[in-house]
Amino acid sequence: MMAAPLLIAAGATATTLLGGWVAQHVGDRRHLVLGLTAGLMLGIVGFDLLPEALETNETEKFGVPVPLLLFIAGFLVLHVTERCVAIHRAHEEEYGPHSHPFSAPHHHHGHASRDVRAQGLGIAAAGALVGHSFLDGFAIGAAAQAGGTTGTVVAIAVISHDFADGFNTFTITQLYGNDRRKALALVVADAAAPIAGASVTLAFTISEHILSIFLGFFAGFLLYLATSDILPEAHSPHPTRATLLFTIAGVAFMWLVIGLAS
Template sequence: MTAVLVAAGAFLMTLIGGLVAQRTGDRRHLVLGFAAGLMLGVVAFDLLPEAMAQAPQELLGVPQPLLMFAAGFLAIHCIERSVAIHRAHEGEYASHTHAHGHAHAHHGGRAEGVGLTAAAAMVGHSVMDGFAIGAAFQAGTTVGTVVALAVVAHDFADGFNTYTVTRLYGNNRRRAVTLLAADAVAPVAGAAITLAFTIPEHLLGLYLGFFGGFLLYLATADILPEAHSPHPSRSTLLCTVLGVGFMWLVVALAS
């Protein structure tokens, strides 16, 4: 039960992160820059090291989590290409016009679908956060406390990113809030499930690698270009660096 109670802290931090994302107003470019930095920091300092620790086995000379990392990156890239959208510079493109004079715009519903898919993946990741807390407490109170600190701290970024990514792809506020609520409940549910069973370490490592590639694509191919396109890049770049630094500090404090 300790793991479930600790996961309630992750619930609160996720909601706080989403609330901050909602109240940014015309500073959206700074929010997106910071969000991208947080996502990069989560991938580099949290997801990949944990994945490598959980699944150190190699396949043809390459650690399996890194193969899954590349697979996650390519999976979201293929999804975006298959629906013929790319939000990074979408505003710079004119509508496609043919000789008969009809213009064809991007299909907003498809863009919304990618945003929902990305947010749903983040909810799935938050469930795994709860699993991680529960499994760590099964290993011992000290290990559980360290893992819980890291999860609760970076769940602020999870809530922030879930709301931001959902809205970035054109979804309305109700959908974004609904997914934010699901993301907040997810770690509590994940911790509760571990009261019944645990996830094999190897599978957990593969999942974390895959999700790391997914997040890195969103940060670099969508969110950062979107953040820099309408505004001077210096302040946005600073926010990105601050986001990475914040996640470094979180990991350092949790170590």
Template structure:
């Protein structure tokens, strides 16, 4: 039951992250820059190390989670190319910027991609709940360390869920529904661990796949969108701040 109580803390921080993302107004480019930094930090400092720790097995000389990492990156790339979402150069992003400085998503972008991205983040948050539950099964100290990391970075999860869903043209209602699902996900995951455990091998493969998916969104879509309508310096600083924040979270959790 301790794991479920801790997951409720993750529920609250996820909601706070999404509500902060919602109230950004004209500073959307800064939000996108920060979101990209948080995504990069989650991939580099959290998802990939955890995936490799869970599943160290290799296939033809390559750790299996790195293969699913590449598969996740390539899958979303193929999805975007197949529906002609992404364009070859960043200049087309600027063509959608109005005189008052607000950037708008491409009309050609499928809202379904945003829902898919948000849904993947919800799935990741379920795994966060699993991680909390499994850690407390291993011992109170381990559970406390994992819980600290999950509760802290679930702020980033909520922030990213709302931001990515809205980036692809979904309305506020859909974004808030996914945010609510993302907030409930760690509680659900922690509750499920009271019944059974997820095999470590499968968990590592999933984390690697999700890391590749998230990396593509951050580098191929969100960063170009963030830098197109405004000077890049402030956006870059926000990206660096996002990466640094996740580094701090992971460091404190060790």
């Protein structure tokens, strides 16, 4: 039983590496995978994490349930973090001219200092994704302690969206001018992070009260990732009906999974 979180985290590691591999060999169907991933995450937030958090903690602050306050906090923390380290891939002109990962070695646009700054932004952004994957692993361990359907659905959430993490870690690192070697190193770090996070939770038992707070916070975290990162990325290159249908299918699948497990 103690090994279960580590096994699930190993699944997240595998999908992270898969995402990094797909980023190097991407075809024309990535948007469908990302659309499905976002749907799975939305279903998990609405059908399991928030209901579970509210059921186990009925404490209110100024008329608002504490888990909902943490839900909003989780959303805002990730939003503020992304704004500070520029996780979202910005248009290149917003950061000034910089070298490209596949451009000729002699072509520097005449702005070496901006190149270095852009590369640093890429590494910082990918590093933030590594930190977020560590929290994913922690969430796996915490949800395993919660028992019931929570452990299952959090596992699905983490394993599915870590594919997008692996993909984004590689592409963001290279987008800002870093070479392939650095991008691959960060993908490996991102893949190892869930196991590290899950291992931490094996050292202690999380109380039901703290767990409900964490589930609320993690729900806000997931909602932000689904709506602000994954869905825009899924629709930007391919604003197709198929992507939307895959998102709806992901939500419906989680409704089915949770309904059958209840």
